[in-house]
Amino acid sequence: MNWSRRICYLPFLLLVLMVFAGMASPVIAAESSIELSCQYPMVRGPSGTQFEFQVDLKYEGEQARTFDLRAQGPQGWYTSIQPAYGEAAREISAIRLQPGQTYPDRIKLLLATPYWALPEPGDYVIKLEAKSGDIVGSIELQATVTARYDLAFNPKAGQYNTKITSGEEGHFPLVLENFGTTVIENITFSSDKPGGWTVTFNPDKVDSLAVGTTREIDVVIEAPRKTIAGDYMITLRSSSEVASDLMDIRITVLAPTVWGWVGAGIVVAVIAGLAVVFMRLGRR
Numbered sequence: 001m002n003w004s005r006r007i008c009y010l011p012f013l014l015l016v017l018m019v020f021a022g023m024a025s026p027v028i029a030a031e032s033s034i035e036l037s038c039q040y041p042m043v044r045g046p047s048g049t050q051f052e053f054q055v056d057l058k059y060e061g062e063q064a065r066t067f068d069l070r071a072q073g074p075q076g077w078y079t080s081i082q083p084a085y086g087e088a089a090r091e092i093s094a095i096r097l098q099p100g101q102t103y104p105d106r107i108k109l110l111l112a113t114p115y116w117a118l119p120e121p122g123d124y125v126i127k128l129e130a131k132s133g134d135i136v137g138s139i140e141l142q143a144t145v146t147a148r149y150d151l152a153f154n155p156k157a158g159q160y161n162t163k164i165t166s167g168e169e170g171h172f173p174l175v176l177e178n179f180g181t182t183v184i185e186n187i188t189f190s191s192d193k194p195g196g197w198t199v200t201f202n203p204d205k206v207d208s209l210a211v212g213t214t215r216e217i218d219v220v221i222e223a224p225r226k227t228i229a230g231d232y233m234i235t236l237r238s239s240s241e242v243a244s245d246l247m248d249i250r251i252t253v254l255a256p257t258v259w260g261w262v263g264a265g266i267v268v269a270v271i272a273g274l275a276v277v278f279m280r281l282g283r284r
Contacts, residue, residue, distance in 0.1 A: 032061035034097070034130055034137035037104075044144035047118040047181045051111040051143040054084055056104040057130055059097040066096045067130040071109055074124045078112040081128075095130070111143055118181050121147045149243035150179035151187070151209075153236065156216065161250040167225030168256070172249065174217045176238060178209045184240050185209075189217065192235040196224045199234065221251060229255045 035058045043051050059065065069092065071079040080091050084106040097105055109128055113119050122145055129138040156173040164170030178184050187206040191199040202218040209215060219236060230253060237246040 032059075032065075032099075032135050034059045034067065034132075034135055036128060036130060036137045036139035038139060038141060041139070042142045042144065044146055046146050047121065047148040048113055048115070049145075053109040053111075053126075053128075053141050054106060055109055055128060055139065055141075056106050057095065057097060057137070058101075058104040059099050061099040061135070064096060064098050065132040065135065066094055067132040067135075068094050069107070070129045070131070071126060072129075073111055073126040074119070076114045076117065077124075077126075078110075078114070079126070080110040082108045082110065084108045109141070113145070118148060119145050120181060121145050147182040148180045149182070149184060149240075151184055151238060151240065151243035151245050152177045152179055153238040153245040153247055155247070155249070160247065161252065162221075163252045163254060164221055164223060165254045165256055166223045166227040166229070168222065170221045170251075172219040172221060174219055174236070175214050176206065176209065176217055177214045178211055180243065181211060183208055183210050184243055187238055187240045190237045190239065192237075193221075194223075194232055194234070196227075197234070198222045199236075223251070223253050225256065227253050229253050 037056045037058070038053055039056075040053070043053065045051060057067070059067075069081050071081055073079045081093070082091055092107070095105060095107065109126070111126055124143045124145060126141045126143060127138055128141065129136065131137075154175050154177070156175050162170060162172050176187065185208050187209060189201040189204060193199050198221075200220045202220065206215055206217075221234070223232070232251045232253060233248055234251060235246055235248050238244060
């Protein structure tokens with residue numbers, strides 16, 4: 001056999017070697033995996049807000065598996081894993097997944113800040129994990145807490161009514177308190193009142209009120225001297241650029257003391273006059 005014929009057989013020999021090599025190589029099974037994803041992995045809201053994430057789970061494998069679910073949030077926060085659809089407030093701790101589905105399974109992760117201690121503004125990371133044996137998938141989500149502004153305006157004595165005498169000043173002490181998570185500045189006061197009345201605040205402005213602190217405000221109320229005795233309503237309001245509060249209080253107006261004595265004198269004079277008339281009629 002000459003060299004030209006040998007060269008012609010080379011492609012055939014190479015093809016045979018490739019076939020045998022393929023038959024001898026081991027078959028490698030596809031590796032199982034789970035992937036967690038979220039369309040909106042970063043949400044924001046004021047302190048005290050409940051945050052919600054919709055998380056998709058895509059499982060690739062050879063057979064159905066049950067995955068344990070675990071959420072790890074900031075210390076003291078409330079976390080809840082629930083089905084994305086169906087009955088609300090039904091918590092789950094595991095989910096059974098079928099491999100190769102066209103649409104991924106979906107769950108809902110809820111997070112709430114502790115009601116007894118509102119967290120400071122900032123970014124807080126929450127980790128969600130799905131695990132079945134040595135197959136593990138996880139995702140990190142972020143809740144951005146913004147400042148919460150909460151200004152409260154309440155009567156110092158806890159009663160929403162008071163009494164004043166027409167023509168005289170009456171005092172109604174209030175307590176201003178910051179229940180938010182950051183300082184509130186430039187707080188002013190105003191009122192809605194009957195015509196001719198005067199309502200003043202002392203002090204008339206609070207430049208700054210720190211978190212958890214209070215400030216006592218003395219409200220001075222005066223009704224005109226000719227105001228008819230009875231009950232009246234006024235509205236007191238505290239306002240800033242970020243928060244406000246208001247209250248309605250009932251004012252009972254009393255007649256001035258001098259008019260009380262005049263009225264009593266008139267009554268006495270009428271009674272005395274009637275007594276004289278009856279005495280004269282009796283003698284006849």
